[in-house]
Amino acid sequence: MKIPGKIVLFLLILGGSAAGQESAFAPERLAARLADEISGDRAFRYVRLLTPYHRIMGSQAFVEAAEMLAGLARRFGLADVQVVKQRFEGGMSWDARSARLWLVAPEEMKICDFQDVPVSLAVFSRPARVEAELVDIGRGASPEDFAGLDVAGKVVLTTASPALAVRTAVWERGALGIVSSASVHPDARFDTPDQVAYLKVPVTCPEGKTPPWAFMISARRYGQLQDLIRRSKAAKVPVRVKAEIEAEIREPAEQAYLWAELPGAEIHDQDIILTAHLDEESTSANDNGSGCGSLLEIGRALNALVRSGTIPRPKRDIVFWWPNEHLSEYQYIADHPEEPKNWLAAINQDMVGARQSMGSRAQHVIRTPWSLPSYLSDVVESLAEYVMLGNSGSLASEETRVPQPFSKPLLATTGSRERYNVMVLPHSGGSDQEVFCEGVIGVPGVGLINNPDFYIHSSDDDLPNIDATQLKRNAFIVAAAALFVAGAGDEDVPMLAGEVYARGVKRLGADLRTALAHLGGRQADELARAYGEARNLLEQAAIREEKAVASVLVFARPGSANAAFAKTLAARAREKALDLVREVDLLYFKVAGTNRLPERPLTDEEKAMAALVPKNVGGLAEYFAKRGWSVGFPGLHSIMAKECYCFVDGKRSYLDIFRAVSAEAMSAGEFYYGRVSPSAVRGLLDKAVADGVLALIK
Numbered sequence: 042m043k044i045p046g047k048i049v050l051f052l053l054i055l056g057g058s059a060a061g062q063e064s065a066f067a068p069e070r071l072a073a074r075l076a077d078e079i080s081g082d083r084a085f086r087y088v089r090l091l092t093p094y095h096r097i098m099g100s101q102a103f104v105e106a107a108e109m110l111a112g113l114a115r116r117f118g119l120a121d122v123q124v125v126k127q128r129f130e131g132g133m134s135w136d137a138r139s140a141r142l143w144l145v146a147p148e149e150m151k152i153c154d155f156q157d158v159p160v161s162l163a164v165f166s167r168p169a170r171v172e173a174e175l176v177d178i179g180r181g182a183s184p185e186d187f188a189g190l191d192v193a194g195k196v197v198l199t200t201a202s203p204a205l206a207v208r209t210a211v212w213e214r215g216a217l218g219i220v221s222s223a224s225v226h227p228d229a230r231f232d233t234p235d236q237v238a239y240l241k242v243p244v245t246c247p248e249g250k251t252p253p254w255a256f257m258i259s260a261r262r263y264g265q266l267q268d269l270i271r272r273s274k275a276a277k278v279p280v281r282v283k284a285e286i287e288a289e290i291r292e293p294a295e296q297a298y299l300w301a302e303l304p305g306a307e308i309h310d311q312d313i314i315l316t317a318h319l320d321e322e323s324t325s326a327n328d329n330g331s332g333c334g335s336l337l338e339i340g341r342a343l344n345a346l347v348r349s350g351t352i353p354r355p356k357r358d359i360v361f362w363w364p365n366e367h368l369s370e371y372q373y374i375a376d377h378p379e380e381p382k383n384w385l386a387a388i389n390q391d392m393v394g395a396r397q398s399m400g401s402r403a404q405h406v407i408r409t410p411w412s413l414p415s416y417l418s419d420v421v422e423s424l425a426e427y428v429m430l431g432n433s434g435s436l437a438s439e440e441t442r443v444p445q446p447f448s449k450p451l452l453a454t455t456g457s458r459e460r461y462n463v464m465v466l467p468h469s470g471g472s473d474q475e476v477f478c479e480g481v482i483g484v485p486g487v488g489l490i491n492n493p494d495f496y497i498h499s500s501d502d503d504l505p506n507i508d509a510t511q512l513k514r515n516a517f518i519v520a521a522a523a524l525f526v527a528g529a530g531d532e533d534v535p536m537l538a539g540e541v542y543a544r545g546v547k548r549l550g551a552d553l554r555t556a557l558a559h560l561g562g563r564q565a566d567e568l569a570r571a572y573g574e575a576r577n578l579l580e581q582a583a584i585r586e587e588k589a590v591a592s593v594l595v596f597a598r599p600g601s602a603n604a605a606f607a608k609t610l611a612a613r614a615r616e617k618a619l620d621l622v623r624e625v626d627l628l629y630f631k632v633a634g635t636n637r638l639p640e641r642p643l644t645d646e647e648k649a650m651a652a653l654v655p656k657n658v659g660g661l662a663e664y665f666a667k668r669g670w671s672v673g674f675p676g677l678h679s680i681m682a683k684e685c686y687c688f689v690d691g692k693r694s695y696l697d698i699f700r701a702v703s704a705e706a707m708s709a710g711e712f713y714y715g716r717v718s719p720s721a722v723r724g725l726l727d728k729a730v731a732d733g734v735l736a737l738i739k
Contacts, residue, residue: 062448064427065536066420067521072427072449074351075520078342081453081513087113087334088326088394088512089504095159095323098365099134099296103320107299107363110319110337117341118348119301119361127365127372129294133244135165138287142220142256144266145172146281147273152220152266153237153256159323160257160500162286163203163221164241167252171196171217172283177270181206192216196282198266199223203242203255212250218284219255222263229495234261237500239322254286296372299363303344305527306354311385311595313359313527314484315339315519316473318366318391321498326507328497329366331394335516336361343520355527357385366391370476371670375662384477385595386417386526387486391472393515394507395491396457403462404515407488410468410680411581411705412687413478414589415485416537419544420525422465424518432461432514451517456510467709470680480687481657481664485592487522489515529596534603537593542610545586546617552582552708553621559707560628569639572629574707576622581704583618587611643696646719650695655726655735657689668734676721678714681706685725689735695726 067075087110094106107124114122140155140162153161174195180186181199186209193215199206202223210216225238242253258266266280273280299319317332324330340361346352364370374381395402406425408418431449439445452458468478469488477486496502529537556575563571590611597604630636643651657664674682681702688698699722706714729735 062427062430064423064521065540066423066525067427071352071524072521074346075342075517076451078346078351079513079516079520080338080342081509081511081516082455083341084331084334084338084512084516085394085453085455085504085507085509087337088330088507091330091333092324092326092504095137096320096325097135097164097322098320098368099129099132099294101134101136103365104297107297107319110333110363111299111301113337114299114301114340114361117337118344119340120304122299122301124297124299127296127298127369127376129296129365129368130372131244132294132296132368133165134291134294136289136291137162137166138289140166140256140286140288141284143283143285144269144280145283147269147276147278152262152282153258158237158500160237160239163219163255163257164239164322165244166242166254166286166288167246167290168288169218169252169254169284169286172281173217175220175266175270175280175282176216177267178206178210181209187214196220196284198263198270200263203240203253203257207242207253207255211253212247215251217251219253220258220266220282221255222258222260224260225498226495233495233499233501235259235500239325239498239500254284256284296365296368298365298369298373301340301361303340303347303355303359303361305357305359307356309358310383311357312383313357313523314362314384314387314477315359315523316362316364316370316387316389318369318473319363320365322502324500324503325497326504327394327491327494327502328392329390331392331507331512332390333363335390335393335512335519336363338512339516339520339523342516343524352524353528355524356530357527359523359527364473366473367476367670370473371665374476374482375665378661381477381482381484384484386415387474387477387484388417388421388519388522389472389474389486389488390515390519391488392491392494392497393489394509394512395494396459396506396508397462397491397511398457398459399506400493400495402491402494403464404511405469405488405490405492406463406465407469407474407490408465408467409485409487410478410684410687411585411701411708412480412684413483413485414585415592416541416589417485417487417522417526417592419541419589420537421487421489421518421522422544423540424521425463425465428514428518429461429463434460451510451514453509453513456513457508459508459510461511461514467705467713468680470683475683476670478687479683480689481661489519531596531598531601531603534593534597534601535606537596538590538607538610541590541593542586542614545589545614549579549582549586549618549621552578552618553624555708555710556621556625557628560625561632563632565633568629568633569641572625572639573641574703575625577700578704578707579618579622579625581701582708583615584701586618587615590614646723647696650699650719650723651697653695653726654691654693654738655689655695655698655730656691656738658733658736664734667732668729674721674725674728676718677725678706681714681717682725685722686729686734689726691738695723698722698726
């Protein structure tokens, strides 16, 4: 299909605007108004208000934090503000009241106190009042670690995680409790010797076993206690500790979420969902106080701009949702299975306030998976690039009289003047965006998450390590994306389709490079297999890009010229990808020394997989009850395991699913998703059928 000349001209114009540090999704006048109204300083203050709450999932402190934010949301004029209680299947409603660990012999000293550092008590620790000898078990992971030690009736000192030590020392060998210096950032423990990790003991306790509890200490404190035990052993004077824990466990277990809305002017069944999970430990300033504060500030700023008449009310409703990470959404969807049909798109913020110079942290923009290609990824990517280019200097631009160091600065008064370091990455789990991308839900979800981070899930995740400037920048990106999607209509389809197509061409170029590298340099006996894998990558990329462009049709008026334009570009995207297969053919001819392509007959395993077509079974509640929200299978990356489920549609065979997932993994790189084998995919799908999650179509 030949692309019309007018379309080519349009794409050239679109490309020129991108080169000029513009984003079509934030026109300059709107960008200026958003920059003026969105405040990183305010968002930072909201984070400060959250830090005293030890907002563990299912806890009363979580509800209190939600009510505090709800009061602010109401004051800012958001609608339908409510804190909603939910069932908490498999969870625990747990609140610690007080917890202290004392050294009582050979000297008296307080070791740690929950009121000083809340993470010093492992989450879900049961009430206890114990005085006993302290015994060092080191790693505490294997029988060799306990050789010559009698830990029964004693408290153990260990570097093991509390969950592991509870099993090996308490339940298997009769210890009373745990004192652990386990770290969630072991590679950084020498740089952060006073960091205390945020970890948990098991929620469930086997019948007849000692209810678990654990205190968490720093590496430095562990060394001090280890030395004391060594000296006391030589003096034959046992080290003794006293543990005092007051905690409340409520039944039945409940969780909660906070919900608010900015009502749209016209459309009320295509909501834009903005999420930021509220649960985590006390302080947890970046994970995820930053997301929560940013979400509230976006709601305040957008509502203020609408009320003042600075911007029109968007067509669609924008929903602000502070859930219990993952679990609130899954429970909500199980309780309201028809509701996702009213959701158009989702953007999640989880860790968006990192002071990037501390720990070399970068902001990640997480795209939708291949099972759900969407315009949304490109909208957010475009805006992230806009902020990055406007908040990063370059040597050449000094000669063009562009303001330096930043040409379009987004800065908070109390924040840093650091550049904006952002990376756009293939789909990743680990936060709430993955819920929406589930195949049985089908709502495109994009996430903003910073990484690496050696502070989160520890006592170091506090206000000094976050930055009001980065809060402002990320809030700008999310607010601008939400406004565009909430207001988009048929007239926006050509521009949006062109943007997705143009970015898709760039992605196809990267996939071609990967395919050629995969084929080049192969031994003769590997060439046919490598050729098939390289070709499959581009064939699956063709499907991906066609669907990505076609996703903009959700905004098109049926039968309109703009809808026809988008369909033309979608078909062209597929043709573009398939044209690149010829480049793989040419390289094969070169390295194989032939002008004939290899025959690729199906193996017996592939024939068997091609004959099996799975479908989803039951409603959403039944589906997730049987499958669970977290999935995995030996030999598969967890995201690729979930993608196997997401590609199930009653049409694709096991072999089709394998080809789609293996191409997705190859495109990202083995370092990102690992390798995908046919046997692993078949094993996962067979197990899903056996578990009643899926059924085979006869």
